[in-house]
Amino acid sequence: MGTRLVERDRRVVRLTPAGDRLRAYADETLSGWKRLHEDVAGDADEVGGEISVYCSVTASYAILPDILSAFRQHYPAVQIRLVTGDANVAVDRVMDGAVDISVAALPERLPAGIQTRIVTETPLVFIAARGAYPTGEVNWELTPMVLPESGLIRDYLQEWFRARGVVPRIYGEVSGHEGILSLVSLGMGVGVVPSLVLEKSLIQADVEVLDVSPALPNFRVGLCTKRSRLTSSAVRAFWETMDAE
Secondary structure, three states: OOOOOEEEEEEEEEOOOOHHHHHHHHHHHHHHHHHHHHOOOOOOOOOOOOOEEEEEEHHHOOOHHHHHHHHHHOOOOEEEEEEEEEEHHHHHHOOOOOOOOEEEEEEOOOOOOOEEEEEEEEEEEEEEEOOOOOOOOOOOOOOEEEEEOHHHHHHHHOOOOOOOOOOOOOEEEEOOOOHHHHHHOOOOOOEEEEEEHHHOOOHHHHHHOOOOOOOOOOEEEEEEEHHHHHHHHHHHHHHHHHHOO
């Protein structure tokens, strides 16, 4: 390329602005090759190729099984690559081209060029270690909080505390709902998780839901993809299967 693409020190390697541009070019080139391969390979009447789906660990067994089962019945030749990780970066993984489709918490506003389909809504619940607050009363100025590092729940909580004139006492910042559940179950503080995550958790019995008013907004969980990826026959077939369900 005739220019520096990475900057490195003893611990990390970072892309330069030129490196970022090259990565974007490479992503687009690979996506184009993938679409071309899908279009010309195999039986023209059979959709093939591969789709990549990103989700949290909880979503992989609480939301995706029915969806993927229906898709496989209609398009058995399509390979599915499942990637799990932090739910807070699900939309980012779609935007940066790392995956075709994500299961994500959907805010009111999404980046331009994103297609979504809501799968379910679930309440957000305040949780504490079982028996930690026998009277149900919580002093929010003194109570340690276990918060997500970023994402929609973090935004909702910041607004919730701001409306009450409270600066939360943060015990820990965690990546992922499962990590919040673990710390809360050990008595490290109060946290907030989607009710769906709590219902599927193996440590559900170790925590309890606090009666907190007013409640936080419901969590809208859905699928998202770039509209440009719908030119892929496999991604389009996946999306059309969801619309038919």
